[in-house]
Amino acid sequence: MAEHFGLKYLRKEVLPTAFCPGCYNGILMNALFQAFMELGIEDLKRFVFVSGIGCSSWIPSPFIKADSLHTLHGRAIPVATGVKLANPELNVIVIGGDGDLASIGGNHLLHAARRNMDLLVIMINNQVYGMTRGQAAPTTPHGMITPTTPYGNPERPMDVASIIAGTNANYVARWCISQYIPLKNSIKDALSRYSRGFRFIEVYAPCVTYVVRREGKTPGEKLKELMKKCIRIETWKNMSREEREKHVATGVFKAEDKPGFIETYNKYIAQALGEK
Amino acid sequence: MAEHFGLKYLRKEVLPTAFCPGCYNGILMNALFQAFMELGIEDLKRFVFVSGIGCSSWIPSPFIKADSLHTLHGRAIPVATGVKLANPELNVIVIGGDGDLASIGGNHLLHAARRNMDLLVIMINNQVYGMTRGQAAPTTPHGMITPTTPYGNPERPMDVASIIAGTNANYVARWCISQYIPLKNSIKDALSRYSRGFRFIEVYAPCVTYVVRREGKTPGEKLKELMKKCIRIETWKNMSREEREKHVATGVFKAEDKPGFIETYNKYIAQALGEK
Amino acid sequence: MTERLFLSGNEAIVYGAIDAGCRFYAGYPITPSSEIMHLMAKELPRVGGVFIQAEDELAAINMIIGASWAGLKSMTATSGPGFSLMQEGIGYAVMTETPLVIVDVMRAGPATGQATKSAQGDLMQARWGRHGDQYLVVIAPMTPQEAYDLIIEAFNIAEAYRVPVVFLMDEFIGHGREIVVRRGADKLVVRRKPSDHEPPFGSKDPRIPPPMPRLGEGHYVLVTGSTHNEWGYRDVHGFETHYKLVTRLKEKIWDNIDKIFKYKVYGDPDARRIIVCFGSTCRPAIDAAERVGGTKVLRLITLWPLNYDKLAEELSGAGKVVVPELNLGQLVYDVAQVYPRSKIRVINKVGGGIPIYPSEIIKVLEA
Amino acid sequence: MTERLFLSGNEAIVYGAIDAGCRFYAGYPITPSSEIMHLMAKELPRVGGVFIQAEDELAAINMIIGASWAGLKSMTATSGPGFSLMQEGIGYAVMTETPLVIVDVMRAGPATGQATKSAQGDLMQARWGRHGDQYLVVIAPMTPQEAYDLIIEAFNIAEAYRVPVVFLMDEFIGHGREIVVRRGADKLVVRRKPSDHEPPFGSKDPRIPPPMPRLGEGHYVLVTGSTHNEWGYRDVHGFETHYKLVTRLKEKIWDNIDKIFKYKVYGDPDARRIIVCFGSTCRPAIDAAERVGGTKVLRLITLWPLNYDKLAEELSGAGKVVVPELNLGQLVYDVAQVYPRSKIRVINKVGGGIPIYPSEIIKVLEA
Amino acid sequence: MRSAGFLGMGGQGIVFAATVLGETLYRLGYYVAQLQNYGASVRGGAVYGYVVFDEDEIVNPFIEELEVLVILHEQGRRRWENIVRKSEKIIYDKDLVNPVKNGIAMPIAEEADKHGVYRAMNMVALGIASRILGVKGIDEAVDEVLRSRKNYELNIKAYGIGLELAERARI
Amino acid sequence: MRSAGFLGMGGQGIVFAATVLGETLYRLGYYVAQLQNYGASVRGGAVYGYVVFDEDEIVNPFIEELEVLVILHEQGRRRWENIVRKSEKIIYDKDLVNPVKNGIAMPIAEEADKHGVYRAMNMVALGIASRILGVKGIDEAVDEVLRSRKNYELNIKAYGIGLELAERARI
Amino acid sequence: MAHYKVFINKKLCKGCGICIEICPRNALRFNGINPETGYRNPEQVGECIGCRQCMWYCPDQAIVVVDEQ
Amino acid sequence: MAHYKVFINKKLCKGCGICIEICPRNALRFNGINPETGYRNPEQVGECIGCRQCMWYCPDQAIVVVDEQ
Numbered sequence A, B: 001m002a003e004h005f006g007l008k009y010l011r012k013e014v015l016p017t018a019f020c021p022g023c024y025n026g027i028l029m030n031a032l033f034q035a036f037m038e039l040g041i042e043d044l045k046r047f048v049f050v051s052g053i054g055c056s057s058w059i060p061s062p063f064i065k066a067d068s069l070h071t072l073h074g075r076a077i078p079v080a081t082g083v084k085l086a087n088p089e090l091n092v093i094v095i096g097g098d099g100d101l102a103s104i105g106g107n108h109l110l111h112a113a114r115r116n117m118d119l120l121v122i123m124i125n126n127q128v129y130g131m132t133r134g135q136a137a138p139t140t141p142h143g144m145i146t147p148t149t150p151y152g153n154p155e156r157p158m159d160v161a162s163i164i165a166g167t168n169a170n171y172v173a174r175w176c177i178s179q180y181i182p183l184k185n186s187i188k189d190a191l192s193r194y195s196r197g198f199r200f201i202e203v204y205a206p207c208v209t210y211v212v213r214r215e216g217k218t219p220g221e222k223l224k225e226l227m228k229k230c231i232r233i234e235t236w237k238n239m240s241r242e243e244r245e246k247h248v249a250t251g252v253f254k255a256e257d258k259p260g261f262i263e264t265y266n267k268y269i270a271q272a273l274g275e276k
Numbered sequence C, D: 001m002t003e004r005l006f007l008s009g010n011e012a013i014v015y016g017a018i019d020a021g022c023r024f025y026a027g028y029p030i031t032p033s034s035e036i037m038h039l040m041a042k043e044l045p046r047v048g049g050v051f052i053q054a055e056d057e058l059a060a061i062n063m064i065i066g067a068s069w070a071g072l073k074s075m076t077a078t079s080g081p082g083f084s085l086m087q088e089g090i091g092y093a094v095m096t097e098t099p100l101v102i103v104d105v106m107r108a109g110p111a112t113g114q115a116t117k118s119a120q121g122d123l124m125q126a127r128w129g130r131h132g133d134q135y136l137v138v139i140a141p142m143t144p145q146e147a148y149d150l151i152i153e154a155f156n157i158a159e160a161y162r163v164p165v166v167f168l169m170d171e172f173i174g175h176g177r178e179i180v181v182r183r184g185a186d187k188l189v190v191r192r193k194p195s196d197h198e199p200p201f202g203s204k205d206p207r208i209p210p211p212m213p214r215l216g217e218g219h220y221v222l223v224t225g226s227t228h229n230e231w232g233y234r235d236v237h238g239f240e241t242h243y244k245l246v247t248r249l250k251e252k253i254w255d256n257i258d259k260i261f262k263y264k265v266y267g268d269p270d271a272r273r274i275i276v277c278f279g280s281t282c283r284p285a286i287d288a289a290e291r292v293g294g295t296k297v298l299r300l301i302t303l304w305p306l307n308y309d310k311l312a313e314e315l316s317g318a319g320k321v322v323v324p325e326l327n328l329g330q331l332v333y334d335v336a337q338v339y340p341r342s343k344i345r346v347i348n349k350v351g352g353g354i355p356i357y358p359s360e361i362i363k364v365l366e367a
Numbered sequence E, F: 001m002r003s004a005g006f007l008g009m010g011g012q013g014i015v016f017a018a019t020v021l022g023e024t025l026y027r028l029g030y031y032v033a034q035l036q037n038y039g040a041s042v043r044g045g046a047v048y049g050y051v052v053f054d055e056d057e058i059v060n061p062f063i064e065e066l067e068v069l070v071i072l073h074e075q076g077r078r079r080w081e082n083i084v085r086k087s088e089k090i091i092y093d094k095d096l097v098n099p100v101k102n103g104i105a106m107p108i109a110e111e112a113d114k115h116g117v118y119r120a121m122n123m124v125a126l127g128i129a130s131r132i133l134g135v136k137g138i139d140e141a142v143d144e145v146l147r148s149r150k151n152y153e154l155n156i157k158a159y160g161i162g163l164e165l166a167e168r169a170r171i
Numbered sequence G, H: 001m002a003h004y005k006v007f008i009n010k011k012l013c014k015g016c017g018i019c020i021e022i023c024p025r026n027a028l029r030f031n032g033i034n035p036e037t038g039y040r041n042p043e044q045v046g047e048c049i050g051c052r053q054c055m056w057y058c059p060d061q062a063i064v065v066v067d068e069q
Ligand SMILES: Cc1ncc(C[n+]2csc(CCOP(=O)(O)OP(=O)(O)O)c2C)c(N)n1
Pocket: A053, A054, A055, A056, A057, A072, A073, A096, A097, A098, A099, A100, A101, A124, A126, A128, A129, A130, A131, A132, A137, A207, C028, C029, C030, C031, C057, C081, C082, C085, C112
């Protein structure tokens, strides 16, 4: 029987994954693996995956067959930074949740982006803290009821991709999990055309257990709903405020190819010490 | 002899301040005090100042005659949040450095802004870590030499005001220390017309000891230079990239008067529990 | 208002805290403490209190510090990883004499370890986890009922001595459900505010904690984590100011040890075979002692400050001392202060959320 | 390559670290450790190493963890407040067996305290500052020369045992300048990489630390702070996996205590009057002992793991034991493990950057 | 002191069954302690939940043998072999659990599936345990507790199936 | 073991004086230890810096009495009274320091100002200390050290004034 | 004309039903409980046009669509 | 016509010179070292037009400009 294209990048002995049935994390994995495949990457020996704590952080660890560092909650980016600086030859990819990367880890995200650190960061925005059972995240919609917002979430969600686009980062995009092809292509771009500096892809993928099912929907129904709800940012920008709130703006927010931190750092050192 | 308008807001017994001769922190103090005076604030009994660690964090503590919490490095905003939530009647003002508020404390700044927490935050961007002797801060210009960037700063500075303007914060402005009147008026606005939600004022004021004097300039010379260098954002936007780099964009980046966190939180609770 | 409820230790803490007057909670979700946060989010607004979910534990601990100064009894709850992140803030609370209650529902560490599995590995950290010379109070319950009763006590100690209190609870107790009588507080310590001439950070008698101003009431209080004199003025140079401050901060706890330190004896009080324990290992120990007889159980409620004299007294003449712990040996360091190391029998077990069973204790008792 | 230099302890650390093969530094400025950072920023690029200023200490400790796995010997330096923030990361390094060196240049705490003033208040924190059952190595130099020599040793221990080593240095030593002979390393421990069939997180003999793969070389290594088996696979349920892991992590240190634990005796080795000390208090102690005679100085170099048997041996038959510390009493807890509490004479002094003078020790010796 | 417990895997509702039993006995006026052991987060893993109860205060709820133990999945059995070995009356699902020495196999999942309450297999188990415990008034109390929770109809139906299974087997 | 030190306030360059003296003696082949005590950050506060040196290794550099002590500011004197009380030869600025028992007042600031090296008052103090110590080759070594630092002209001039002051006072 | 076949890996499938709902041709349907995993598995019941949506959106890498031409 | 006088608080002045440099009329000048503080202090030497720049920009609250009309 034919084998799924993703399996060669996976540790088969630990499958199926530990995610809930229908969890969209697995779809991101498909897109990621298809990007690898289309880029002709045979194995992931020269890739290092770094993640924090949360459901999404389990994607690489232990499932992806590559070196992976499953770090502390919120600290994937500094660990990844250390890895990349110590061996710039490696492809370093961070995968994590919105809680992990934007709440407790928000500062590292901001500063890595500012530094244009040579990393690809994929953030799964599932609107809640999945692993700890559905509490509000910084991405939780205003008014939503969760275990920590029993009367409705008084906070407004964070537009992480926009904020990162406002820094010195090279590449910023947001996609819905329902936009498989553009998501996959975006990952490809972030590994090929834009292969240096800070690259950030936000993946909008509501937690199946603590968002989708609580809304009374099946993962398949929600996926179809998302196909309508997620639109291109250009379209979104021309909408009324009301209409905007009902949609998710997706697309490439920024795509530059400036030298990343490492090149710049080396350049300054070469300038100063080169003469020696 | 007539008394300086600021003295009534100061603890005279601890003057002069501990700042270096010429340190621009003292100019911000004047602007702040003049704003108080013009708002008819007689004393600061109902004000609480919260600061972290750094030279700028010493402004309120112990100099301003008010309740003040001189907290840990980077943690002024959460402490201020606790104060404000516990007693919403108090005016809570955070004063701190760029290192304190945007480097180690960057995450709290981001999230307080996202929550539109009812605080006024004044950040002194002095381009370095003054208190620890001039190391690079996240605001240090690209290429600048400091003790931690002996070969030139490989990072790019963070445009803190712009980033905060990209969140749910109500009021965001940036002024140069050389723009005394607009700075003073902006503080007034942030305490009167815009008195709720998150208000953020960045004050561009290079460290006299570790930036200005290292450039071989006197504090007075630099001040005059800044009067030319700091321009309104509207003007700045119409400049070429090259020209932009030579100037500092100042002005009000955002001014809204949405309900702050506290009102929203209370509204949700009243809605849910009101009927009881 | 006595009510008989069926509650987990985590839930009991919420009701105990509210009955102790807690009106502010800031926290960040973490297993196995999250239920405290969930219930607080629901219950606090009903009693006029305020709840906030912080962006991380650094924010949480610092938010409750702010709220405490603004006049509300405040707490947070977390588990190991979050507790580690809170250490700097706890040290600041010690230095500024900020009453707080910090609940640490212990899970198996180090690092992420096993998030749902009970352990007692944070004992030493609760005492020593932060830099510098700092002293606080550590209390450990043994049942959900005690979670309720002792959290009230924790708030009283925090307020009476102006000190953060760490409430160290095994996951077993946090998640285990039992009958809890919500009996209300016997007494509640009311925060003493200073008169104009009373310094907020000093007192002549170090045993008497200074009164605590409330922000916004014209005290013009200077709160700082730097070395400060009794009025809060910073002195980052002087030996005297520093030494006086830190010794007072220690003495206000240690010189009140008779009032703060609590323990209980179970089994045969005259037995020479003694089990020393705290938290969830106590009940199997008591069970074991009852089953085999001739055994005394010395159960520590207060884990810090620790009255070594009392401990020595209780262990004097002991024939065999057994120290069961859900860790690799921490309480044993206390016992070894007063009883020869070589004669202590330890039971160390941790992982998988498996308790120490009475049979295991009996085996060691009878070995 | 021997060079005779006039260096502060902070500077000596940089040259020692570089001579030990350190090629990665991440840090955040903090008094009184910043000079280490400054010199690293300058020197590392000259030897092909990498320096980065992190956004905070949480980032710093985690960056060096990443760099260590990528194959570089890595370190950071900080002081109390930053050290408190690093605790969670240090626990992760213990759990993942990541070789690191963390320098803590101690200043007077708690909290912000007195940033430029020497102290020894972080001793217990260095050992116990993080949650769960975790064991690492703590070393303290007494002179700038030792800062150089022992930092090399610290890297060797870190690499040999795959463990973070905390280098606990008093500000006096960090800022004090003295002659330092840059003599190079006698031996450098080279990280052992595993063969394909060797697990990276386990070994049959717990005394033998497992080999460490380097990222990017096809080991497909799974590094996790959760409980894991010898191949790095997470097991957040099983008792056996957890217990085996944490006991091995303890035993690889404690069962090698004979190799790791170091101390030195000065003065009269047969004297019954004994001073026990570490760090900057040792030189006044030795001075005092020489002046009055009939005194032995027991000076601990390794502060953790601590060989209590050796300590007991050295103190057996002691008439008077004096423990001088620049804190309110921490080392004394160790001494009390092996020597009656009531007979220990302590000298506790902290604040203002004032050392303990020989005269003060003599007074207690002769009292 | 009496006791009953459940073993299974994540998703089977083991903890819920124990909680309902605990609350039931609490309503009946007993001193009760209910303990559990489950995995974090994402799905799967062995789960264990049990209850001890007595007319007097409970000295120690940490016990190694249960009076009644119902096993719903092999994962649970394997991880808690010690408890299984020492417990008194052991019921296990005939399809989902390998044969247990001295235990009684029952078609728990099968019956649940047959009656369209597969999701509430845990309540079938609870019914079995209830019947074996034979505490006075337990069925009414369980009914009351289940009414206060979601999915009452489903759960009470499954509970009834459990009662019946136990009766049929005459344990 | 010999020693010399400086007391003053932040901004006076006390630590620099001690460092230069330390490095000088190191270049002359002595075992040297140089210690200091200063404030963090922003300005002001008492500052203390001293050097001990010997032909043998230094057992203990933490000492309470100095052979030579030059005091440049009252703040320093007050905070380190213990040291002042016990030291041997004490020189202090006649304007900036209150009279010190057994000390010798000198017009250090005055002379520095007069010669336009007010900023380098610390080097005047160093000159005085050097002369009193009377170590062979010290002036040449100081010169060498100062050449490797900023503001050589200013500093060496001030140093010379110190030498002269000391000689004039014949200490 | 192309003829596509949808293979389901029953070891990996968790029965979430996404494939069934996403298929534009309603080519898949559940087929009883898999006793090994306790999950229901889909099976192909209709014509597949090879759009591969089920394969992309199956979160468990459990689907392969094969062109059997 | 208005007549302004600039007062310098010599206890607070740290001699940074900002006022001297900022004054559009060059009305201020340094005047020797203040023995109490060790700093040089400015004094008014020319006509002041009352723009108050020196007052605003003096970081030490050391200047008061008084309208002596
Ligand atoms: C320091 C610390 N705080 C809290 C936790 C508990 N915790 C584990 S995962 C998580 C949040 C997970 O949310 P997210 O990152 O959004 O990932 P998801 O599970 O939603 O994919 C939290 C709070 C922890 N492990 N460490």
